[in-house]
Amino acid sequence: MVKNIIEENDYDPLIIGIWEKVNTWGWGKCVPLDECFELFNIPETSHLKDRVQTNFTYYRMNYLALYAAMxxxxxxxxxxxxxxxxxxxxxxxxxxxxxxxPFVLGEYRITPSCIVVGTAAVTALAFMFNVPFLGYFVVFHLLYALLVGLHMSFRNDSLKSKARITVNEKRKELIHKN
Known part of the structure; x- marks a missing residue:
């Protein structure tokens, strides 16, 4: 008989949905730095969500490269x-x-909630045994979040980025249909 470590709950479909959505984005390619930093302005609050989503999708490889450089x-x-x-x-x-x-491992059923809790537990244990690194970790990731957040908010989303995102989404839809 298979035992549940954490019972299935309302969060499991949400977690899988997020994982699948991010997985469909693909890796993309790095945008040249001159385009990455060409035009900044103060966003209108009504369009901020769209701007952040467009910029995150378009510049995701640049953000990953920034993380690697840091x-x-x-x-x-x-x-x-x-x-x-x-x-x-x-x-x-x-x-x-x-x-x-969800999958079965031995006699246990592993759900997405189990994976998130397990990953969080490994992270907590890593920092419990390396307490000095917790400060590094917080400062490092706050700086990264600040840099990326400011870029996503203030970088003007260009027509080129919107067009490229639309073309990529249409291409992926065609691939998934076949």
Missing amino acids: VLIVAFSSPLFAALDLVLFILWMIPFVVVPH
Whole structure:
């Protein structure tokens, strides 16, 4: 008989939906830096959500490259922290790449909630045994979130980015239909 570690709940379809949505975006390609920084302005609050979504989708590889560059810079001052952060990053990103649906492992049924709780537990344990790294982690990720958040908010979403996103979505729809 299969036992549930965490009973199925309302969050499981939501978690799978997020994983699948991010998985369909693909990896894209890096946008040249001159285009990345060409036009900034103060956004209208009514269009802020659309601007952030468009910029995140269009510049996602640039944001990933920024994260990698920041990890490399931090690696010079604290290589152990950089390794730990890289392992945790990969651990958190696996569900977005693989999109695991509920499955059975031995006599236990693993749901998306189990995966999220397990990943959070591994992260908490990693920081309990490496307390000094918690400060690095918080400062590092706050700086990253600040840089990316400011860029997504103030970077004007161009027609080129909207057109490229639309073309990619249509192409993926055609691929999934076949």
